Amino acid sequence: MLGLRNPIRLIPALFLCAIAVGTLLLSLPFATAQETSAPILTAFFTSTSAVSVTGLIVVDTPTYWSVFGQVTILVLFQIGGFGIMTAATMFGLMAGRGFGLRQRMATQVERSRLESGDAVSVLKLVLAITIIVEGVVAIALATRMWLFHGMTPAEAAWDGLFHAVSAFNNAGFSTHSDSVMGYQNDVYILGPIMCAVILTALGFPVMQDIRANGFSWRRWSLHTKITVAGTGALLLFGFVSILVAEWNNPATLGPMAIGSKVLNAAFHSVMPRTAGFNSLDVGGFHDETLMVNYLLMFIGGGSAGTAGGIKVTTFFVIFAIVLSEVRGRRDAGIFNRRFGSALERQSLSVAVMAAALILASTTYIASISELALQDILFETISAFATVGLSTGITADLPPTGQLVIIALMFVGRVGTITVATALALEARDRSYRYPEENVIVG
């Protein structure tokens, strides 16, 4: 069976199925608040955005969709998020059972301690983490919304649950037209969301490693070390940059008290890394803040989780290679470990293919619309990295532009896990090697 031989190829098909079913459900008349069928492109875009846990929207979630529509969206991004976690687990199983995945993939996932014997416990763990974290966050948010934001218990429960699931899966959908801007002074709303996002954006192998080894740096895998330290560095960089750049911006942090400035800069250092909620008006950001966001979104979060982007490890592997090269070292590496040369090439390839895809999409959308280039670039990076932040142009994109964004969300979500790997499944053992010859570069 083709599917068994290369089960990795099932993943895109499964995601496509989920998107198709979602499109169908969202096209039903009673999915919209007006009880008129949504245009097929709107349903397709929203379904893809939900399943890929991106959160870009062409229509306003709370006013355009009915309760049925909103529940459908919630289910879609929960399925999407769970699918990613499960896929990561599957790779671990395949690696353990020798389904013919190339050695590299096997080695990597094994090293991340996803082994065949752990199968059931790993699936249980995904479920347990999902239920516990979503439950705790939902209760925290719902309580706060009920007691301090004038909601009825039913409203608060729905709102809390929706934002908790959205945060846990890094989906970025909100039941508020202005995302969480209405809570920009409430640390008890933004705080739990930030915590859920930071935790899940580490990726499943890291959570697994922390569960097995606690916070013992020495016992962590290199993957966990780079992801955790890198996440810390990126959050600090984002926090300081946004705080400094936006401090006086009347459209964002300017009018706020110092405590709120700090809270919202912290929140917006977490969100571009994949979650996509916004407590500030992204369209009001200074250009230099957009640049910082481009970088943070492009890098994204941890591997094999709900986060998107090229991933923290990819970025820091490249960073370490450049540093080793500049320092004239024989090996590239970090934390007293050196990288294999296959890893170096894979990191380079992931980053270059992502950049090429984003630049080509941006160029294409620029050629079919009059939108500002910097906003288009923000949108394409946000879509590819399944972030979901926007300067506000999503609904103004021409239909083919929206199709490009749909393709970016899909490729960004399933691509870095499967497309490159699937393409590379052919055997690597060619007997003849060409002679080596080098060239002058730079």
Place this chain on the structure above:
Amino acid sequence: MLGLRNPIRLIPALFLCAIAVGTLLLSLPFATAQETSAPILTAFFTSTSAVSVTGLIVVDTPTYWSVFGQVTILVLFQIGGFGIMTAATMFGLMAGRGFGLRQRMATQVERSRLESGDAVSVLKLVLAITIIVEGVVAIALATRMWLFHGMTPAEAAWDGLFHAVSAFNNAGFSTHSDSVMGYQNDVYILGPIMCAVILTALGFPVMQDIRANGFSWRRWSLHTKITVAGTGALLLFGFVSILVAEWNNPATLGPMAIGSKVLNAAFHSVMPRTAGFNSLDVGGFHDETLMVNYLLMFIGGGSAGTAGGIKVTTFFVIFAIVLSEVRGRRDAGIFNRRFGSALERQSLSVAVMAAALILASTTYIASISELALQDILFETISAFATVGLSTGITADLPPTGQLVIIALMFVGRVGTITVATALALEARDRSYRYPEENVIVG
């Protein structure tokens, strides 16, 4: 002697000297048409732009500078261009004489057929090529300007010489306020300039290889093959993209006859690769054309020549690595040769450092000015890659922004040749190797 041990470190110092002398000369009262001393920043900017053969300007060359000033600029970019050629030769000599440069550098330059024994003939060749090409182009341009553009013989001779030297050295300076836009329908002006630029932008090792082996593909070094084939591919890509994107643009190709559209699209496929003349209004380009220009400028021309950017070889080495990775090959390579792993890392490092420098500069300039982000990005890439094209914001940059552009031109010119190499001069033979450990990326 420190200088003898690491003669590579002399290059930045020599360039700084030339820039300082140029700044001094351009600060003299009679260097300006008004006979009042130019502001020091203006003189510094212009001198750096000329020595680095960039061509970005903060004042209008023909109206602001006197004949003395213009001659000074001409001499500066001729010295700059010759300096680069000589530096490339120097590396060849050092490699042959074992001055302690790291093996990699030595190997590369040797393979490019710059060997110690060739020293004198190589220097002669640089001089001969310079004089012959500049002479032929100058005569062609001057004749055309005299006979068909109503200039006196003296005016035509000066104009022809200035543009020929500027084109040969990829400097991009012009004695016309609108660069060569006045000749946009004259293939006998644009043609010779294009030819000179394409030839010299190949870089000296390629010219040397062609001189030694003619147009025999089989006998060419891998460096020459990649540079020539890559240049062809990039020119074709640029030509088609610009022709299609600008065909109806009323600010550029729109009003032209078909022949002129083709000529100017061809001209502007050559110029962003390093030369920086413009026959069209760059500020009027569509956004998608700007994107194409970003890419072409960033890549630049051939190594060890007057071209800037990360270089054609660097780009195609990375391209080949990604392609090999996607196809699941054991080795990365092209044209039946495989790359060494040091080459792969060096290419990655050059590209990543260039991108980081450009992004950081763009972010900084965005934070101190209200200029459009897309124009700032165009300017920083143009400066780093020593291209000299501009959407027209150079003179509007705040003083610290101009200093950043000056730094980019300098680093872009001498950096890719020397800075990284100088940093890497420390020995690579460390006895202890850390154990290998890999991570999940993407």
